[in-house]
Amino acid sequence: xxxxxxxxxxxxxxxxxxxxxxxxxxxxxxxxxxxxxxxxxxxxxxxxxxxxxxxxxxxxxxxxxxxxxxxxxxxxxxxxxxxxxxxxxxxxxxxxxxxxxxxxxxxxxxxxxxxxxxxxxxxxxxxxxxxxxxxxxxxxxxxxxxxxxxxxxxxxxxxxxxxxxxxxxxxxxxxxxxxxxxxxxxxxxxxxxxxxxxxxxxxxxxxxxxxxxxxxxxxxxxxxxxxxxxxxxxxxxxxxxxxxxxxxxxxxxxxxxxxxxxxxxxxxxx
Numbered sequence: 001x002x003x004x005x006x007x008x009x010x011x012x013x014x015x016x017x018x019x020x021x022x023x024x025x026x027x028x029x030x031x032x033x034x035x036x037x038x039x040x041x042x043x044x045x046x047x048x049x050x051x052x053x054x055x056x057x058x059x060x061x062x063x064x065x066x067x068x069x070x071x072x073x074x075x076x077x078x079x080x081x082x083x084x085x086x087x088x089x090x091x092x093x094x095x096x097x098x099x100x101x102x103x104x105x106x107x108x109x110x111x112x113x114x115x116x117x118x119x120x121x122x123x124x125x126x127x128x129x130x131x132x133x134x135x136x137x138x139x140x141x142x143x144x145x146x147x148x149x150x151x152x153x154x155x156x157x158x159x160x161x162x163x164x165x166x167x168x169x170x171x172x173x174x175x176x177x178x179x180x181x182x183x184x185x186x187x188x189x190x191x192x193x194x195x196x197x198x199x200x201x202x203x204x205x206x207x208x209x210x211x212x213x214x215x216x217x218x219x220x221x222x223x224x225x226x227x228x229x230x231x232x233x234x235x236x237x238x239x240x241x242x243x244x245x246x247x248x249x250x251x252x253x254x255x256x257x258x259x260x261x262x263x264x265x266x267x268x269x270x
Contacts, residue, residue, distance in 0.1 A: 008049065011074045016047045018065045036060040042146065049139075053078065054146065055092045089232055090211070090223045095147065099214040101246050102158040103205055107169065108178060109158060110141050111148075112185055112193075117178040118142065120170030157192040158185075159246070159253050165195065165266045172270060179267040186260040194253035195262050203252065204245045212243055 020026045027035075029043040036043075036057055046053065058075035062068070094100065102109045108117060118141045122134050129137075147153060165182070168175045186193045211223040222233040222242045233239055254262060 007074055007077045011053070011071065011078065012047050012049060014067075014070065014074070015043075015061065018061075018067065019043075019047075022065060032064070035064050037151075039149065041149075045143075055095050090230065091144065093213050093215065093221055093223075093232075094144070094211075096215060097154045097213040098216055099155045100157070101210075101212040101243075102156070103160075103210040103246060103249060104158070104164060105161045105206065105209065106164065106167075108160065108164055108182065109209070110144060111156070112158065112182060113141060114174070114178050114181050115142055116171075116174040117169055120174055153190075155190060157194075157250070159194045159196055159249050161196050162198045162262070165263055168270075176267060176270050179263055179270065183260060183263050183267060186256060186263065192256060193259060194250060194256065195259040196249060196253040200252045203249055205242075205249055210242060210246065212239070212246060 019029070019032050022032075029047070030040045033040045033043045037060065038054065038057060042054070042057075046057070053075055055075075058071040061071040065071075100111075102111070107113075107121060110118070113121075115138055119134060119138050122129070122137050122141075126134065126137070165179060169178070182193065185191060209225045211225075213221050213223070215221055219236065220239045220243060222239045224231055224233065224242075233242065253259070
C-alpha cells in the first residue's frame with residue numbers, strides 16, 4: 001500500500017508542478033481541464049489526491065506537457081496495485097462505454113453505492129485490511145462515479161434482485177442512505193433501475209453479476225464477476241447470448257415506477 005500511496009502522491013505533485021510551470025505563466029486548472037477534455041474539479045481532485053484516475057487523462061497530460069509517458073507510467077503503477085488485472089480492464093472499458101447494462105443478484109452495483117455502503121462491504125470482505133487501506137478502496141470505488149459527472153455520461157440500465165434492497169448492509173442508517181440514493185437514481189430519466197422480484201422464478205443469470213458495455217466502434221463486451229474473480233467476454237456469440245439473457249431478465253423485472261415504489265416502501269420500513 002505504501003508504494004501505491006507514494007505513486008499517487010508523485011502523480012499529484014508532478015501534475016501540479018507541470019501545470020504551474022507550463023509555458024511562460026503556467027496554466028490554471030480550468031485551462032488545463034479544457035486541454036485534456038475534463039472538468040476543473042477533476043484536475044483539482046487529482047492534484048490533491050489522485051484517487052480514481054480516468055484512463056484517458058494520463059496520456060493526454062503526457063501530450064500537453066510532452067513528458068514522454070511519465071503520467072502514463074505513474075498511472076499504470078497506481079492501477080497495478082489498486083485493482084486486479086480483470087478489474088483494471090473493466091474500468092478502462094467502462095470509462096469509454098456508450099451504454100452500460102448491469103445485473104446484480106446480491107449487492108448494489110459499485111456505480112450506485114454510497115460510501116458507507118461500500119465501506120461496510122469492504123470491511124467484511126477484507127477483514128485483514130487496515131483502516132487506511134479500507135478508506136483508500138472506498139475512495140477508489142467512489143471515484144468511479146466521476147463517470148456520471150462528465151460531459152457525455154453513458155446510458156445506464158440496472159436490474160437488481162429484490163434481495164439487494166431487503167438485505168441490510170452495515171448499520172440501519174447506512175442502509176437507509178443507500179436506499180435513498182437508489183430512489184433518487186430511479187428519478188433520472190436518462191437511466192433505468194428495475195427490481196427483479198424474488199418470486200420471478202429461475203433465470204439464466206442466477207449465479208453471478210453481469211455488466212454489458214456497448215463500446216464505440218467495438219460492439220458489445222461483457223464482464224462477469226464471482227466472489228474472487230472476474231472475466232471479460234468479447235466473443236460476439238457469447239456476448240449476444242448474455243445480452244439476450246439480460247433482456248429477458250429486464251422484461252421479467254418490475255417497471256421503473258413499481259421498482260421505485262418497492263424501494264420507497266423498504267426505505268419507509270427500515
